[in-house]
Amino acid sequence: MIPRKLKLSLSLLNTRLKKNKVLSGFKIFYPFKIASTIQNTGLLLLVFSSNVFAVSFLSFDPRSMALGGAGVASSPIYNATLFNPALLVTSGKSNVFFSVPYLGARILDRDGFINAVDEYQKNNAQLAFDTQLQLAKTRFNQGTLVSNDIRVVAGAAAQWQNDLNNLSNKPLRVSASYQLSAGKTGHATAWGAHYRRYYVVGAQINFNQDDQQQISKAIRILNIMADIADNVEDTIALANELDLSTLEALINTSIDSGELTSKLEDYFYLPGMQQLIEEAIDTGRLATDLKEYLRLNDLEAALKDPDAINNPPQLNQYIRYKPSNKLQSTIAVQGAFISESSIGFATALANFQGVTVGINLKQLQLTTIDFETDIADVSAGEVTSKGNQTEYNKFNADIGVSYHFNSTTKMGLVVKNVLPYDFLTALDNTIKYRPLARFGVSYQGTFFHLVGDVDLTSNDPIGFDPNKQYASLGIELPMTGYGALRFGVRKNLVNGATLPSIGLGFSTNQLNVDIAVAKSEKNDELGAALQIGLTF
Template sequence: MTIKPSLLATAVAAISALSVHTAMATPFLPMDARGLAMGDTGVASAKLAHAPAFNPSLLSQARNEDDFAIIFPSVGVVVADEEELIDSANDISDITVPKFEDLFDDASSNNFNSAVNNVQASSTALVNELNSLGNSDGRTNAQKADDLRTANQNFADDLDEVNSKLSEVNSVTKELTDSLNSISGDPIRGRAGVGMAVAMPGKKFAAALSVNADVHFSGRTIFTGTDQNLITAYGVAAQGYVDIAQAIPTDINTLADDVEAGASPTDIQTAATSIQDSLDEFQNYTSDDVETADGSIKIFNGGDISNEAENPNLDSRVEIVAVGIADVGLSFSREFTIADRKVAIGVTPKLQTIETYHYITEMDNEDDIETSDIEDSRATYSHINLDIGASMRLGENNQWMVGVVAKNLISKDFDLSDAPVRGSSNNLVVEGGTVSLKPQFRAGVSYSNNWVTVAGDLDLVENDPIAYEQATQYAAIGAEFDLYETFQVRAGYRTNLSASNSEVVSLGFGLSPFGVHIDIAALANPSDYKKEVGVALETGFYF
């Protein structure tokens, strides 16, 4: 048996390695090094060139001295394994599965399979002794009884060893099923992206051109009921095998006493025949049928572990969905006077290309995962969408900012391709279904002066997951300390209000000598970085 839960990590890596000309805009997490370092805030705090990603109205909130800004490129990647699926899957693959395989390995001399072979051999020797009881071979009754007891002791010792290994079978099969059940359905998710933007500020007219390309993926393992029944069936079948032989050693000892005492040949023959019938049933034990991915098999067949049981085909699987949007947006912004307040309003019409991927492979598929297989599941769509944002400065010195944005206002569903299950012996195909691109709404507030910016953002609605992961509704805070407009230090915190233990902390810094910006950021879950970790880097120019 070969089980490869670590295929999940391989499949994720293969999808992540695809050319990043696809993306997904859900959840609301622009791949921006400055915003990521500040907890993924930006609706009221993003700088000029980041405005298209967070809130297009901020194009009209730039400083008076800002004339022109470029980001090229912005790159980043974030992976979230909140249930520690990959570690658990690798432990199963590297530790638990080898234990299970070793129980039934023909090459091993100290496992359940070898114990079965040994007891089969000793049972044959016992049958030979029973058959010889009626022969006139020169042995006395006492000698025949002693030989029968010796063969019986060998059989009993081998049967005890089978019993001992049966306990190991039950322990390991329970460990394996419990472990696979514990990770079944647990999600892993991630996103990777690149982007660029060119922006010109202005109170009466501001504009920006932005190009973004991200990919979001969601994966899980599914431990099927068929495989669970199969693995459990090994212990059940082995117990039935042992149960048949339990009474045989006692019956033979009784018969040996009768032989030694000179019981009548008829009585001895009757008792021997009854024991031989039990041994014959034991030697030819065939267990009940078990439904597997390949149909019905038997764990024991004719007293031996069947070939199908030594190397069964499993139908538990790894499933990956990746969805993306490549968008080109042209943002416009202008400041208006509304109720004696200066309010900036911005819009970003976008041309989007949406691509979906749907990949499934069986856990015991020994073939390598090919990028071409994943590409075969790609479905491509075109879409037009729209972002709208507003922002307003407050306070005596306009140091406070509030903002609100609605992104991807034109919602639409997109089909996932039906996915052939790689490694399936019966050419199983799983229906694709659909994924949705829905509007996102976020509000933000910030305070800034010459040396510090503090910001907070909140998703106003819960955002649906791409596929298997949890829904998101993020609340975030962050701060930036700017030293002489040359060196920036940033920190942030973000939590998902729709899930527990999903906090991340983030850190970053920037260098901006003579208008050249280099920004680096990293984030991680504070309880365990493996639950979520990410990095981002960007370069840009502000004039």
């Protein structure tokens, strides 16, 4: 029995359509606006973050960065209020100190977004797609478009889609800080103050599954259209040599009787007839897949119209699947800008030899940023939009203790942000300010200075990072003259991630200059800092 699917094939033959005209007016390319918009706008906001939770103990000054983040038991006086206010008290004479702002920044890329961007740029898939699409349009207008041209466009689109997928849901997190400090040290009492501004922000592209399916369907339709073009091309050559009306009548008779008639069987002996039927069967199988996308009955009727020879139907008039122009993929942007104004005081305890205590009283001005928007509508102005921000002013405090075992060894303990707060963002996410406890030790040898810190609490950080509980170890090696070379390593005890660092310090009686860089082995975290300090 001849399959009924052959009817569609014979209809295609009966129209004697000119090669490629079956594709006339078929506009399947505009769903790729989704991918293009992601590329053009998604990379614009890579300095914002998502999933805001809490503030962790991150160091941005170059000395502690070079030493792996350690500083609770050993910090220069102009950074004492940052790490441990008890360190304001020194064994030497009183000094007034002042430092210009340090500048420090860190980039965190835990999921390989930067590598994905490198791969994206290396493949240059968007340019390949644009080139092939333009070439296909040119050949279509010239009447020379063939099915392989369509398949090349579909293949380039699939490669571009894969590269875009590699960019999706991979956050890039940026944090930065600067500080200005001043104060007066002493061997019994001391005071200090600082103003610090820091940012922990980032962005994440969320490639929506509906958009993903639209692109996938567009690619699939391109391949289906190429298959149709193949079938049309292969069968039109035979159509000119056959009495199609007689052949169609014989096939319809065979379909109605359920048997292959002898007259129809005679057609098998004609040159190329077997190929014709095989191609028709393939087209019939293809037509089954097309039901999801095309109104086949209406299309078949249009193809049978005698006018179709001169005015072939446009497939876009019969498409069931209509891609939406409304993009659902988004960019999530969240973060916090924090200003910290602090006044610290420290004193040595007369009844406890070697023990000093200190306290910071500080005012926090915190601005949260939290919004998620369509990738087609995102703009830098939304970051500063009041509708996407919440602002808070809160009082807080840090308490620290330092103990000198002897002239070479001391330890420190600090609890920062002793007053807990919950801050709601514009989208009702929560930033949690919780007490952070850290313990540190310091050993001053003849030829080196060894320091180490460890967090006593595990902290949920702002941004996309996993929980943090740091252990830091650093060594400072004096150099000839007034310089020092520093090395350090920081380890997250929660996930085992390590961050090596290196730095250089230069100092005289009045001037201190420090620089540092930090870089993880996987390049998923980078840091750099510079600071200049003055004492009188």
